[in-house]
Amino acid sequence: MSKDTCIVWFRRDLRLHDNPAWNAATNSGCAIIPLFIHSPNEDGKWRRGAASNWWLHHALKDLSTQLETHGLSLILRSSESSLSELTALTLESPVKAVYWNRCYEEQSINRDTLIKKALAADAIEVKTFNGSLLFDPLKIANKSGLPYKVFTPFWKACLTLELKAPDTSPANKSVHNAPQELKSDSLDALKLLPTIPWDTDMAQFWQPTRSGGQKLLKQAIAKSSHYLEFRDIPSDDGTSRLSPYLHFGQISPTEFHHEVLTHCTAKDLAHNGMLRQLFWREFSAHLLYHFPHTHDQPLRNEYQSFPWDYDTELLTKWQRGQTGYPIVDAGMRQLWKTGWMHNRVRMVASSFLVKHLLQPWQEGAHWFWDTLVDADLANNTQGWQWIGGCGADASPYFRVFNPILQSKKFDPDATYIKKWLPELRNIPTDQIHAPWEMEPLELEAAGVKLGTEYPFPIIGHQEGRQQALDAYSKFKDSL
């Protein structure tokens, strides 16, 4: 008798380890159709950006290789509609059930609800799981049953909940392939890679595979006792760099959490800031789930009327790393070349955009979305609203980062700046944070002509700060 067949629909869970949907499907004894649907138009204005597409290409290739070790072929389908693709597949092969791990963004929830209904109408079971967060966002509420808007109580509430261990059960089972050959698009046909080869640096910086993530996780554990000491130093590899692996699900947050807990000493754990960051990730997901409009509107509604001063020229200079502030420009160039930016510099660069330059945070969020390999709607939204003062538990708008002091404090020997702005490499370390303050002869000796090799600052720090404060007081007065 032929076996029942089921589909495992991979989405942002591109792994076989600790993957609840995959585990449940394989444990059911069904023959498996592993499926990925590329359907960018369903994501509307948050369709994956170029850097994320690059990552996805490699993550799918890697997943496909992992599946081959089980004798399975990943079925790739490029489509306008996931529903029509799933329906087509159920007509091509008699499918008993579809398994997937949930995505918690509103657009995905709406789509998945429709799909669930349509499949149920055809008597196809749908089994869904949480494979991307430590906790389902709808399961956490404050004493009044409302979502949290402040991180610390949210975090404390999470700490009282039982954390599941990673589920690695199916390794003991043989996995069965679907009985017939199914049509699959080639990976190249998804056109995820750039046509102009701007990805050379990214390929050197990242190993976008499950084993690349495992390597970084091992390193992260080894350095976790020094995390708090080094996490703010952008030239140091003090943070895990696991964000894209978490976003695409090559490493699960449960695995991350479990591995750190298992391998760290009690003393290290008492100060383990890295695990705390995982709860910021949970908090972001919680916020976006409960306040889905915040991907492009402020959580604090009064900020709708904030007097931004939209200017494409300023925005373009910021995007290109041409602001004249070395720490900001180094960050923007790191982003462009590697698809990633250190968190401390994300804060300085984003603050500079929304405060010194008075550009709407949404513009910055879109640029990050297109250029980050870890672009994540929940984290990006929370990051930008935090800096824009309009989100949950946000840094107040009137607190303006001083990019020169931040630079001196967190990149004191200018290793980071010199790496990403080689044109400034001959400037003495104590002067590099504000090169416009140098004498012309000093600049000449360093081989830098401001306005030619490197720009003059697009705005003075005091002027930018004052402009931000004036806008803020105008905004407060208008409430």
Ligand code: FAD
């Ligand atoms: P680690 O310090 O090693 O932290 C471990 C993990 O915790 C990270 O991989 C990440 O998943 C999570 N995490 C860490 N910091 C935060 C945070 N502040 N908020 C939420 N989760 C966090 N992160 C993204 O993953 N995607 C984004 O699109 C994104 N956009 C951001 C935009 C702005 C303006 C700012 C200020 C921050 C943004 N962040 C974003 C958060 C943070 O900068 C990155 O998660 C972090 O730099 C990733 O590096 P890491 O993996 O070495 O982090």
